[in-house]
Amino acid sequence: xxxxxxxxxxxxxxxxxxxxxxxxxxxxxxxxxxxxxxxxxxxxxxxxxxxxxxxxxxxxxxxxxxxxxxxxxxxxxxxxxxxxxxxxxxxxxxxxxxxxxxxxxxxxxxxxxxxxxxxxxxxxxxxxxxxxxxxxxxxxxxxxxxxxxxxxxxxxxxxxxxxxxxxxxxxxxxxxxxxxxxxxxxxxx
Amino acid sequence: xxxxxxxxxxxxxxxxxxxxxxxxxxxxxxxxxxxxxxxxxxxxxxxxxxxxxxxxxxxxxxxxxxxxxxxxxxxxxxxxxxxxxxxxxxxxxxxxxxxxxxxxxxxxxxxxxxxxxxxxxxxxxxxxxxxxxxxxxxxxxxxxxxxxxxxxxxxxxxxxxxxxxxxxxxxxxxx
Numbered sequence: 001x002x003x004x005x006x007x008x009x010x011x012x013x014x015x016x017x018x019x020x021x022x023x024x025x026x027x028x029x030x031x032x033x034x035x036x037x038x039x040x041x042x043x044x045x046x047x048x049x050x051x052x053x054x055x056x057x058x059x060x061x062x063x064x065x066x067x068x069x070x071x072x073x074x075x076x077x078x079x080x081x082x083x084x085x086x087x088x089x090x091x092x093x094x095x096x097x098x099x100x101x102x103x104x105x106x107x108x109x110x111x112x113x114x115x116x117x118x119x120x121x122x123x124x125x126x127x128x129x130x131x132x133x134x135x136x137x138x139x140x141x142x143x144x145x146x147x148x149x150x151x152x153x154x155x156x157x158x159x160x161x162x163x164x165x166x167x168x169x170x171x172x173x174x175x176x177x178x179x180x181x182x183x184x185x186x187x188x189x
Numbered sequence: 190x191x192x193x194x195x196x197x198x199x200x201x202x203x204x205x206x207x208x209x210x211x212x213x214x215x216x217x218x219x220x221x222x223x224x225x226x227x228x229x230x231x232x233x234x235x236x237x238x239x240x241x242x243x244x245x246x247x248x249x250x251x252x253x254x255x256x257x258x259x260x261x262x263x264x265x266x267x268x269x270x271x272x273x274x275x276x277x278x279x280x281x282x283x284x285x286x287x288x289x290x291x292x293x294x295x296x297x298x299x300x301x302x303x304x305x306x307x308x309x310x311x312x313x314x315x316x317x318x319x320x321x322x323x324x325x326x327x328x329x330x331x332x333x334x335x336x337x338x339x340x341x342x343x344x345x346x347x348x349x350x351x352x353x354x355x356x357x358x359x360x361x362x363x364x
Contacts, residue, residue: 033246143238168199178230
């Protein structure tokens with residue numbers, strides 16, 4: 001069966017096939033949830049924000065211009081919804097602005113890290129979640145959501161240069177954590 | 190000893206270096222185990238991040254969102270109907286007030302004629318345009334008009350308030 005594109009699904013929903021919207025939800029729910037988890041640091045809040053995001057997207061579909069990429073527009077709504085929830089819950093918003101270098105000590109939190117690739121993935125995901133929000137988001141949007149740096153800069157409302165700097169700094173921090181954990185791997189030429 | 194900067198390492202990962210620069214890096218890491226480890230860790234981070242899967246969203250989230258959308262569509266229709274009913278009532282009241290005013294001004298005999306023969310009403314009405322002058326000087330009419338207007342405004346206010354609370358209740362139920 002042919003897999004419908006985002007634009008085809010949107011067109012169908014606009015024509016009145018409300019149930020087709022579930023296809024979009026199924027397609028984006030995991031990635032949007034990952035993004036919201038890294039903003040809200042809490043599963044329940046992330047789920048609530050996820051539902052709100054999908055409702056906002058549904059009600060804004062008529063205003064979506066097809067010349068833009070749906071995923072960029074969608075993640076922007078998810079990001080803004082996440083930030084609104086964060087403000088509502090009176091979390092420390094300054095955490096978003098904190099320096100990524102402050103998180104270098106994260107690698108010292110767990111001495112028993114195994115370097116089996118699956119476990120390393122889980123540990124790395126935990127480290128990502130503990131990064132400042134924007135640093136975590138840039139990593140998630142780049143590696144999990146496959147967005148280009150240009151698209152990420154639109155989602156986060158940052159300049160392209162700043163987005164690139166954020167990505168580099170985040171990678172540097174994660175690298176430092178691995179080095180501190182005495183990570184060894186075969187050389188990859 | 191030449192050290193690999195973070196900038197160079199990131200450019201290396203993003204394939205932004207030319208072949209000469211890559212050869213330089215190879216030479217550095219061949220002669221320095223610390224730099225080698227740094228590059229290995231940097232590449233590993235990039236490699237592992239590329240294989241990380243998104244966290245699974247809570248089960249049943251699609252059904253929950255779709256049911257909320259269905260509920261909102263239903264309530265939005267109910268809301269539209271409510272507005273139409275209110276508007277109809279409002280216009281009906283205005284018509285009733287106008288009818289009563291005409292009845293009062295023209296006297297009971299003439300107002301019955303209006304409903305019996307519309308054309309004769311129009312002609313008689315036009316012939317009696319002078320009554321407009323008398324309206325403004327008729328204290329009783331002004332009093333009735335003012336009272337009715339006041340009552341209509343009060344009703345409109347309560348209708349607006351009840352609509353507002355109804356809307357809030359709907360929104361609360363949808364959360």
